[in-house]
Amino acid sequence: MDxxxxxxxxxxxxxxxxxxxxxxxxxxPIIILVFYGQxxxxxxxxxxIKKDISKLxxxxxxxxxxxxxxxxxxxxxxxxxxxKIDSFLEYFTIMPIDLDxxxxxxxxxxxxxxxxxxxxxxxxxxxxxxxxxxITKVHNxxxxxxxxxxxxxxxxxxxxxxxxxxxxxxxxxxxxMIPFIMEEANALKDAVExxxxxxxxxxxxxxxxxxxxxxxxxxxxxAFETVWSKSAYEGRELLLVKAEGPNATVGxxxxxxxxxIPQNKPDLIIMIDAALKLEGEDSASIAKGFGxxxxxxxxxxxxxxxxxxxxxxxxxxxxxxxxxxxxxxLMSEDIAKQAKVVRTQVxxxxxxxxxxxxxxxxxxxxxxxxxxx
Amino acid sequence: MSKSExxxxxxxxxxxxxSCKNMTKRKFESGxxxxxxxxxxxxxxxxxxxxxxxxxxxx
Numbered sequence: 001m002d003x004x005x006x007x008x009x010x011x012x013x014x015x016x017x018x019x020x021x022x023x024x025x026x027x028x029p030i031i032i033l034v035f036y037g038q039x040x041x042x043x044x045x046x047x048x049i050k051k052d053i054s055k056l057x058x059x060x061x062x063x064x065x066x067x068x069x070x071x072x073x074x075x076x077x078x079x080x081x082x083x084k085i086d087s088f089l090e091y092f093t094i095m096p097i098d099l100d101x102x103x104x105x106x107x108x109x110x111x112x113x114x115x116x117x118x119x120x121x122x123x124x125x126x127x128x129x130x131x132x133x134x135i136t137k138v139h140n141x142x143x144x145x146x147x148x149x150x151x152x153x154x155x156x157x158x159x160x161x162x163x164x165x166x167x168x169x170x171x172x173x174x175x176x177m178i179p180f181i182m183e184e185a186n187a188l189k190d191a192v193e194x195x196x197x198x199x200x201x202x203x204x205x206x207x208x209x210x211x212x213x214x215x216x217x218x219x220x221x222x223a224f225e226t227v228w229s230k231s232a233y234e235g236r237e238l239l240l241v242k243a244e245g246p247n248a249t250v251g252x253x254x255x256x257x258x259x260x261i262p263q264n265k266p267d268l269i270i271m272i273d274a275a276l277k278l279e280g281e282d283s284a285s286i287a288k289g290f291g292x293x294x295x296x297x298x299x300x301x302x303x304x305x306x307x308x309x310x311x312x313x314x315x316x317x318x319x320x321x322x323x324x325x326x327x328x329x330l331m332s333e334d335i336a337k338q339a340k341v342v343r344t345q346v347x348x349x350x351x352x353x354x355x356x357x358x359x360x361x362x363x364x365x366x367x368x369x370x371x372x373x
Numbered sequence: 374m375s376k377s378e379x380x381x382x383x384x385x386x387x388x389x390x391x392s393c394k395n396m397t398k399r400k401f402e403s404g405x406x407x408x409x410x411x412x413x414x415x416x417x418x419x420x421x422x423x424x425x426x427x428x429x430x431x432x
Contacts, residue, residue, distance in 0.1 A: 199384055200407055200426050211408050246406040330384055330428035337425070370426055371407040 038168040045168075045175050049159050052178050056152040059189040063148055064089070066192050067141045074196075075134060077126050088122060088142055089149050091115075109299040119143075133198070136225075136248040137369070140195055144188050151185050187325035194330040195248065200370040202326040206272040207371050208339045209346065210242045210364030214373040222259055226251030227373060230264075233347060235356030239264055245368035253294065253363055254303030261307050266361035268354050269308060269315045270346060273365035274335075277321035284334035285321045286342060288349070293317035294365045313361075316349060318342055382428040392419025401426060 033040075064085070071081050093115055096107035116139075123138045124130060130138075155174060162171035194201060200208065217229035222241060231238040239260060243251030257269070273293040277283060292304045292315050308315050320338055350360050384401035388411060395416050405411070409423045 194384070194428070197384070197401070197403065198406075199401060199428075204407075208407060215408055330382060331426065333425075333427040333429060336387075336427040339425070370405070372409055 039166065042162070042166065042168045042171060045171055046159065046163060049155070049171065049174060049178055052182055053152065053156050053159055055182070056148065056155060056185055059185050060145065060148040060152045063141075063145045063189060063192050066196070067138075067145055070141070070196050071126065071138065075127060075130065075138075078128055081126050084122070084126060085142070085145075088119065089146050091119075091146070105299055105302045108297060112297060112299060133247050137195060137198065140248045140367075140369075141192065144191055144195070148185060148188055151181055155181060184324055187323075187328050190325065191328040195369070198246065198248075198370050200331045200336075201328055201367055202322045202331050202335050203274045203328060203366040204331060204368055204371050205274050205320045205335055205339060205342070206364035206366040207242045207245060207368035207373075208336070208364070209272050209342045210240050210362055211245060211368070211371050211373040212339070212343065213238070213362065214240045214242065219373060222256035223252040224255070225249045226253060226256040228256060228260055229373075233350060233360075236350060236354055237264075237359040238350075239266055239359060239361040240364075241361065242364040242373055243366070243368040245371040245373055248367060248369040250296070250365070250367050252300065253365055254300030257304050257361070257363065258307050260361070261311055261313075264359060264361075265311060266313055267358040268350075269304075269313055269361045269363065270349055271304075271315060271317045271363045271365055272342060272346065273317070273319055274322055274327050275319035276327070277323060281321050283322050283326060284332070284338050286338060286345065287319050287321065288345070289317045289319070291315055291317055293319050314353075316353065318345060318349070380430050380432055382430045384426065384428050386423055387425040387427070388421045389424045390414035390417060390419045390421055393417040396424075397421075 068082055068085060071077055071085070093111065096104055096111060098104055119139055119142065120135060123135050123142065126138075155178065158174045159171065162168070162174070191201065213231060214227075214229050217231050217240065219227045219229045222228040225244045225247060226241065227244045228239060228241045231240055241253060241256050241260065243249050243253070269292075271293040273295070275287070275293065277285070292301045292308070294301045294304065304315070307313075320335060320342065322332075322335060326332055326335065346362060354360055385398050386401045386405045388397045388399070389395070393414060393416055395414060405423055405426060407423050407426055411421050411423055413419065414421050
């Protein structure tokens with residue numbers, strides 16, 4: 001091919017002998033893209049988001065339906081629970097004002113506990129008789145449906161606002177966030193089944209490790225839905241703490257540790273919890289570190305850090321890496337098999353970091369559904 | 374149907390005899406809990422303990 005006689009004017013259709021139609025052929029798309037580019041991008045992006053919003057609505061409706069079906073068919077409600085359940089789903093929480101953050105933790109703690117107590121009472125009021133195990137399950141199921149409803153409402157709001165105002169930049173944050181929202185929503189949707197069946201979830205690995213250590217011990221109440229017991233290992237006294245299984249609860253480990261420490265001051269605290277894995281990391285891999293391994297809103301971690309600092313107690317952590325889906329759905333075989341490995345590592349940690357005669361506190365953090373002690 | 378929707382997860386309960394350490398695996402039954410005693414071992418009549426409850430995904 002010969003490129004030596006290439007004429008730029010001819011190429012752009014601006015030469016004397018050029019066809020004006022050829023000129024229009026490249027000018028029109030540029031004009032369209034300059035004036036309507038954002039709108040085209042908005043249409044393309046919003047179509048994708050619209051599909052995800054429909055999925056979120058489907059997840060919300062399905063999980064609500066499954067909860068109602070479970071209450072009506074497996075449990076024995078006093079009357080038709082639909083109206084009451086629907087009213088629970090609309091409850092909101094106003095977080096304390098943080099303009100002056102000093103002293104905000106007790107306020108958040110009070111708010112969270114009040115909400116939990118209220119929901120528990122409301123769940124209880126649906127039935128004449130119901131076990132604690134079923135109350136915690138229904139409570140967790142309600143939280144799942146409420147979260148899915150919130151995801152749906154917020155994404156729909158952002159989408160409709162951007163569309164109404166024909167404002168493309170407004171849809172960009174939603175476009176960036178939607179894969180993460182959908183990942184969590186998918187996990188929540190899948191969690192409903194194992195929750196209904198009372199099967200352990202990936203997050204239960206911490207209580208599973210400590211649960212076996214507590215098996216032959218005398219269990220006492222440490223805080224609401226939290227138990228503790230004493231054990232011994234190689235001349236050390238062990239203080240074992242976990243949520244009260246087999247209920248679907250994480251308990252109140254912060255409060256429990258605050259209650260135990262004044263009478264039984266430990267020399268070391270070891271916390272075992274599930275942790276979200278980073279992309280590229282292997283599921284069910286184990287990592288050790290320093291600091292309080294506990295998730296949630298932060299109030300329990302604050303309490304543990306506070307009491308440990310006041311009493312000069314070091315905190316070591318062992319975490320079992322997993323995805324959000326693995327953490328809240330039925331425990332995978334890989335994660336379940338790690339319980340034995342983690343237990344061995346806890347004993348190694350005790351030997352390496354303490355002397356005979358010292359006291360070690362071991363806390364299994366996570367939802368203990370389907371795991372007794 | 375998407376890839377994730379084609380996956381089926383079966384739940385299993387693993388049992389271990391406290392005496393002879395014989396391990397068995399069966400389908401999860403309602404009321405199974407980890408570390409629960411569930412009857413006697415068929416080999417040695419020792420106590421059977423639920424050691425694991427987990428899901429296996431079939432594509």
